[in-house]
Amino acid sequence: xxxxxxxxxxxxxxxxxxxxxxxxxxxxxxxxxxxxxxxxxxxxxxxxxxxxxxxxxxxxxxxxxxxxxxxxxxxxxxxxxxxxxxxxxxxxxxxxxxxxxxxxxxxxxxxxxxxxxxxxxx
Amino acid sequence: xxxxxxxxxxxxxxxxxxxxxxxxxxxxxxxxxxxxxxxxxxxxxxxxxxxxxxxxxxxxxxxxxxxxxxxxxxxxxxxxxxxxxxxxxxxxxxxxxxxxxxxxxxxxxx
Numbered sequence: 001x002x003x004x005x006x007x008x009x010x011x012x013x014x015x016x017x018x019x020x021x022x023x024x025x026x027x028x029x030x031x032x033x034x035x036x037x038x039x040x041x042x043x044x045x046x047x048x049x050x051x052x053x054x055x056x057x058x059x060x061x062x063x064x065x066x067x068x069x070x071x072x073x074x075x076x077x078x079x080x081x082x083x084x085x086x087x088x089x090x091x092x093x094x095x096x097x098x099x100x101x102x103x104x105x106x107x108x109x110x111x112x113x114x115x116x117x118x119x120x121x122x
Numbered sequence: 123x124x125x126x127x128x129x130x131x132x133x134x135x136x137x138x139x140x141x142x143x144x145x146x147x148x149x150x151x152x153x154x155x156x157x158x159x160x161x162x163x164x165x166x167x168x169x170x171x172x173x174x175x176x177x178x179x180x181x182x183x184x185x186x187x188x189x190x191x192x193x194x195x196x197x198x199x200x201x202x203x204x205x206x207x208x209x210x211x212x213x214x215x216x217x218x219x220x221x222x223x224x225x226x227x228x229x230x231x232x
Contacts, residue, residue, distance in 0.1 A: 035221075044124035044225035045167075045210055061220055095166060105214035108157040109221075110178070112166040 002026040004034075004096050004113035011119045012086050019082040020116045022096030029077035030054040033099035035109060036070055036081050040092040048094075050103040051079060059103060086120045093117050125150065126211050126224035133230040139199040142227045144211030146192050150222055154214040156194040158187055161208040161226075170209070171196060198229075206231045 007021040022034060035050040049060040051070045058070050069082040079096055094116050097109035127145040134140040144156065158171040169178055171187035174194065186197045194213075198205055211224040 037223075044126075045212075045223040047221045047223070050220075059220065061218065097167075100172075105154040105216075106173075108155075108169055108172040108212070109159070109167070110169040110172075112159075112168065114166045 002098070002111055004098060004111055006094075006096060006113040006116045009117040009119070011121070013122055014086055014088055014120055016086050016120075017082070017084050018086055018118065019080050020094060020118070021078050021080050022113050023076065023078045024053075024098070025077065027098075030074055033103040034072065034079040035097050035099055035103070036068075036079075037095045037097060037109070037112075038064075038092050039095065039115075045095075048081070050099060052103070053077075053079065086118075088120050088122075090118060091120050124225040125215060125218075125222035126213065128209075128211060128224035128227045130225065131228050131230065133232055134198075134201045135232045136201055136203060138201045139197060140201060140229065141198075142196045142209050142211075142229070144194045144196070144224050146194075146213060146222075148192060149217045150192075150213040150215040151189065151194055152192040153216060156187065156189050157212045158194075158196045159210045159212065161210065163207065167210065201231055203231045205229060 030053045033050045036048040038046045048064040051058045072079045096113040101107040155173045159167040160170040161167040174189040175187045208226045210226045215222045
């Protein structure tokens with residue numbers, strides 16, 4: 001079974017750093033791109049960026065460029081989403097999802113991780 | 123404000139047919155495929171329809187998708203209580219050079 005399992009919920013203070021993870025199993029991890037998607041309370045989903053698990057090539061949405069860092073560790077089949085300095089406005093659910101056929105107009109997200117809730121509050 | 127526009131809510135009674143719309147522009151739906159995702163309460167989204175009208179294995183044929191111009195629709199026939207969920211549309215946007223989503227539609231089975 002193809003699965004993406006994300007790390008657990010986090011409660012952090014503004015200004016703190018954070019790295020959440022997404023571990024793939026049941027497929028050849030390096031054959032696919034992994035994307036990260038933000039879901040803020042009461043809002044729609046937002047694509048943050050995608051990373052090629054084979055060579056770590058990363059594409060960011062302009063809205064998130066410079067705000068987060070997406071990385072991958074092939075040795076443990078995991079992708080990471082990192083903040084160096086969190087803000088209250090980063091409070092959201094974050095999903096990772098596999099890009100089925102590369103990161104292109106002809107693909108879709110499948111499967112999705114279970115989500116990681118990040119709460120940033122002083 | 124999401125790039126793709128969906129009604130925030132929809133409802134129907136068991137057995138009915140409901141449709142959920144998704145409106146975009148020439149830079150997304152008008153030139154690229156549309157995908158639909160179902161998010162059951164407390165779970166992660168899962169792909170329901172891909173490439174406008176294709177169903178992954180395991181998705182009942184009660185679910186169907188269509189696209190015309192810069193709009194797309196998800197239809198659910200023979201509505202069941204287990205269909206109560208949030209539904210999101212998604213398409214690649216050529217201006218963003220990445221995927222964009224609708225705001226989601228909460229389907230209630232009365």
